[in-house]
Amino acid sequence: MSGRESRDGFLLDDPTKVRGWQLGKVTGDSALGMARSYAALIAFFVLFIVLSCTAPGFLEWGNLLNIASQQSAVAIVACAGTLVIIAGNFDLSTGSVVAVTNVIAAYITVRTGSVWIGLLSAPITGLVLGTINGIIITYLRVHSFLATLATSLVYSSLAVLITNGALISVSASGFDYLGDGDVGKIPVSVIVLAAFALIIMFILNRTVTGRHIFAVGGNKEAATLSGVQVNLTHIKVMALSGLASGIGGAILASTILSGEPTQGSSVTLASISAIILGGTSIYGGEGAVWRSLVGVFLLALIGNGFDLLGANQFYLDLVTGLVIVSAVALAASGRRR
């Protein structure tokens, strides 16, 4: 028996299957393993340094805070979306929820005359729509991909119906505080983003729900047999994703001082790209919120770099696409079976 053990008594049932789950853990001792695990972060810093040296005006507080503020809606959606993907789901309705909620925020503000009620109605609506997604996924047993694809159509249609296809302008004073206001020199939207990101990180790493999110995405069967309420966990992550989209919707409405049903259409793709680029596994069970933030801001830096360097904007999507493919391929290369 002892003869079959390797030197440290570390027995492998099927060594070929071990490698690859553990990006940066099993393979992590090597430099390549580190590069795989932290590819997006490394790319972010390299790009940051390159832009600092080459692009005039990049390394100024004004520019950096501006980037952060522009990305706040997508980043908030990506934070909650990380939990969705770790739990093994997809939320393709985030963009549509942003559209509905930014319209609702404008509509309610105009109707009630209260900026507070108007801006708060957006996250509440988002929470409700997200919960509906969760219920469809669990109790109606529709795959999240399909369910949210369908509800995204329904939700964007609602946005159009509320405004009759037009645009709702808001002239109430103070409505722009969330999207355009500052505390000291920091934009309010960036503060909201920071607070939301911290809360999501806390949920994921420091609560029972967080443990259950990892467990459900990692091995649903094992989670069920360990007494985890799988359905409830799914509903929670979808509700959080809806809430995040609602906050994003409020920020957008506040920024442009109106509710527009076409707002937010790019959020779904941008947030999922950022999550995957950051290194959260699309198969569930693995990932981190900071990774998605890195993903969001890496993509933002690429865009900002194009602006500052005066590069041809037609190449922006091409470069973004290539960056995402390369990052994911690099991560997958450690996953040989």
Added chain:
Amino acid sequence: MDDTSQDIVRIEGISKSFGPNLVLQDIHLSFRAGEVHGLLGQNGAGKSTLGKIIGGVYRPDGGALFVNGIDSTGWTTRKALLSGVATIQQELSLVPGRSVAENVFLGIEQNRHGMLTGSLRRRFDELEERCHFGLKAETRVRDLRVAEQQKVEILRALAREAKVIIMDEPASSLTADEVERLHAVINQLRCEGRTVIYITHSLGAALATCDRVTVLRDGRWVTTARSVDMTEEKLVEKMLGRPTDVAYSPRRSLALPNRKVLEVSNLIGGPLVSGATLEVHSGEIVGLAGLVGSGRTELARLIYGADKMRAGDINYLGEQFIPRSPRDSISRGIVMIPEDRKKQGLTLSHSVQRNIGLPAASSFRGTTGLSNMKEKRRAEETVSRLGVVPANVRSAVGSLSGGNQQKVLFGRWISTSPQLIILDEPTRGVDVGARLQIFGLIQDLASSGAAILLISSDLEEVLGLSHRVYLMRDGRTVGEIDPSTSAVDDVLGTLFGVFKSSASGVDQ
């Protein structure tokens, strides 16, 4: 019969191990053209592994495989198929939504530059004319009974002109008349000069259908004989007849006083259970023996609340108990260690710490949410108590050996002080050293007052550990035995349905 010219498949000294578990050891065997050859043995004897090596699914660690005299060691399933060796797996591999004909010719479609040519229908009719299986080309596979689906698999093999067809437990999900039809098909294959390697549990079927049978035991070759020279009793003897190589520590006497923890009567539910009656007391290890497919696991899942019961009574700690969900059962002190630890038990990519802490996560509350330190401390205590190697609670569970993974799974529940512990195959895929440690652990748990329901395919394990053993067959408990006075072969006979009278029956 030393004439090797008619050997179509020859195996010379093949060995195979999975991690630390040696599943095949120095097997020498040959299969002749035009014979039906049965491969028999207990669960875990290595018959399926041998079939998979011949079919190119597994690569042997040592030894050589010759097909038609050509060295084919370590070939792929594709090469095996092209050389005329087809495997019909236990789990059928058909595309359920497509037609019979499409399934039969899947992968060998006639085409020119990728465009389908010729009539699928005509090719199918030619094939069907040869075989008379009574299948229609257009029927969707989904709409066929399992036995018919097996025929589709066989046709698929024939469409590729397979000379050797390996069937792994083809009868396990068939009704009696379907089994009969399958055997007629096997006879027909023999008449066409094909070789059938028939892996089965059913001794009667093997003797009736096969020309020769080979018995494996613990990965070793035991005997190959002509069916006419064998009887079912002799086969059982060959499948078992070994000195026990695992030392069981002596069965511990029951701690007194013991109370009835679980009483199940006439339980029906889930996919297989059709009448189960048993009781378990505190401090007692109760074994549940049966063949694969007899409903042991399904019974365990019913009691645990993972499947729904339809009828019968469960009494738990003196109260009527209707299991609703694993979560509910766990909160009442019932835990289960499932049979497939990789699929149902652990999240392999997560750390030991996370896997142990999962059900107890809420007990790690600190001042700022869950405390990683508390979780880590709990995991470290458990790991050192159970002797998990390596003792690093941060390493991924998937990097541990089978035995250590199993210990982690025990560790998940051990600190919750359960009243009833259901163990489904607790030593599957576990090396001998770890097995003994797990046995000790099970006995410790019982001594500390837990009631234990032990399911295992290893009869010696069940008989060696349990105070009482229930036998299951076809979804029912068919008897209760005292393991200290029962011989393994009598029990096996009952399980196979050979000696129907020998168990002290509590038949309902």
